[in-house]
Amino acid sequence: MSRDQYTLTDPAKLYADIEPEKQKMSEPGLDAELNDKADLGEETYRGTGRLTGRKALITGADSGIGAATAIAFAREGADVAMSYLPEEKEDADRIAGILTEAGANVVQLPGDLRDPAYCRDLVAQSVEKLGGLDILVNNGGKQVAVEDLADVTDEQFDDTFKTNVYAMFWITKAALPHLKPGATIINTTSIQAYSPSETLVDYASTKATINNFTKGLSQQLAPKGIRVNAVAPGPIWTPLQPSGGQPQDALPTFGEQTPLGRMGQPAELAPAYVFLASAESSYVIGETLNVNGGMPTP
Numbered sequence: 001m002s003r004d005q006y007t008l009t010d011p012a013k014l015y016a017d018i019e020p021e022k023q024k025m026s027e028p029g030l031d032a033e034l035n036d037k038a039d040l041g042e043e044t045y046r047g048t049g050r051l052t053g054r055k056a057l058i059t060g061a062d063s064g065i066g067a068a069t070a071i072a073f074a075r076e077g078a079d080v081a082m083s084y085l086p087e088e089k090e091d092a093d094r095i096a097g098i099l100t101e102a103g104a105n106v107v108q109l110p111g112d113l114r115d116p117a118y119c120r121d122l123v124a125q126s127v128e129k130l131g132g133l134d135i136l137v138n139n140g141g142k143q144v145a146v147e148d149l150a151d152v153t154d155e156q157f158d159d160t161f162k163t164n165v166y167a168m169f170w171i172t173k174a175a176l177p178h179l180k181p182g183a184t185i186i187n188t189t190s191i192q193a194y195s196p197s198e199t200l201v202d203y204a205s206t207k208a209t210i211n212n213f214t215k216g217l218s219q220q221l222a223p224k225g226i227r228v229n230a231v232a233p234g235p236i237w238t239p240l241q242p243s244g245g246q247p248q249d250a251l252p253t254f255g256e257q258t259p260l261g262r263m264g265q266p267a268e269l270a271p272a273y274v275f276l277a278s279a280e281s282s283y284v285i286g287e288t289l290n291v292n293g294g295m296p297t298p
């Protein structure tokens with residue numbers, strides 16, 4: 001079945017061939033080791049010049065949703081700075097190759113989002129090496145499922161908030177002086193912001209925070225011509241899930257609770273980020289675009 005953006009297909013039948021196995025990876029997980037392989041749109045995404053000449057910084061750009069977004073941005077004409085953890089070099093190098101092939105200038109800036117100095121330097125390096133910044137995608141994230149709150153360590157709670165919330169704050173704050181009218185910020189929240197799983201109390205709280213941060217900041221920045229929006233994915237097949245994001249037993253049926261009856265692929269998220277990054281969404285501000293297989297949201 002054709003998976004490009006333009007062919008008429010039954011969304012309930014799409015990706016029936018991608019079936020996740022039980023597999024335990026250590027955090028942060030590698031796309032290179034994912035079974036079955038996720039679809040990042042490598043073979044299919046077709047750009048139409050919607051981000052020509054834009055300069056984008058994407059966190060978590062090595063794999064999953066961030067990588068699919070990076071591929072789409074590059075094929076739409078953007079240059080891309082990629083943030084990821086040093087241990088994800090293998091994934092990041094592969095994605096950087098695909099972006100370069102699309103004609104993009106690519107800057108690879110590995111580091112740890114829990115470190116405010118890295119977050120600030122990430123922005124400074126992106127601006128310096130790309131020659132400016134027009135699009136910021138806060139996408140890097142930590143999700144570790146724990147059944148009992150008593151077993152959520154202070155360290156996990158702290159790391160999850162640092163990675164998902166504090167880094168977004170540090171990076172956005174550092175980016176603001178560089179953003180001109182027309183610039184866009186896109187944060188990655190989740191269906192978990194509205195429908196928290198019992199095993200993801202800490203993670204889901206960060207996602208509700210991200211939604212609220214997005215809506216508040218969007219009010220502040222709209223008069224300056226900077227638009228802030230969010231994307232809220234549902235269950236998407238990425239290394240986040242087998243590396244502790246889901247209990248092992250949940251992997252084979254991952255996403256089957258959605259009205260489409262299946263998990264989503266990173267390639268199905270990228271067009272939402274392109275839309276919010278491009279001038280096509282000029283009147284869209286403080287919005288959360290839900291890409292979740294049909295689960296109702298507030």
Ligand code: NAD
Nearest residue numbers: 060063064065084112113139140141190233235236238240
């Ligand atoms: P992913 O594992 O491919 O991407 C997450 C990335 O976060 C990693 O590749 C890593 O580079 C980065 N990261 C994690 N900790 C970091 C740290 N300390 N320092 C630097 N980088 C760090 O998984 P994904 O599912 O594509 O996740 C992307 C975003 O989508 C996350 O914010 C996640 O919460 C969100 N999300 C995912 C799903 C899903 O089902 N996969 C659903 C809703 C929301």
Ligand code: MG
Nearest residue numbers: 028062063088
């Ligand atoms: Mg990764």
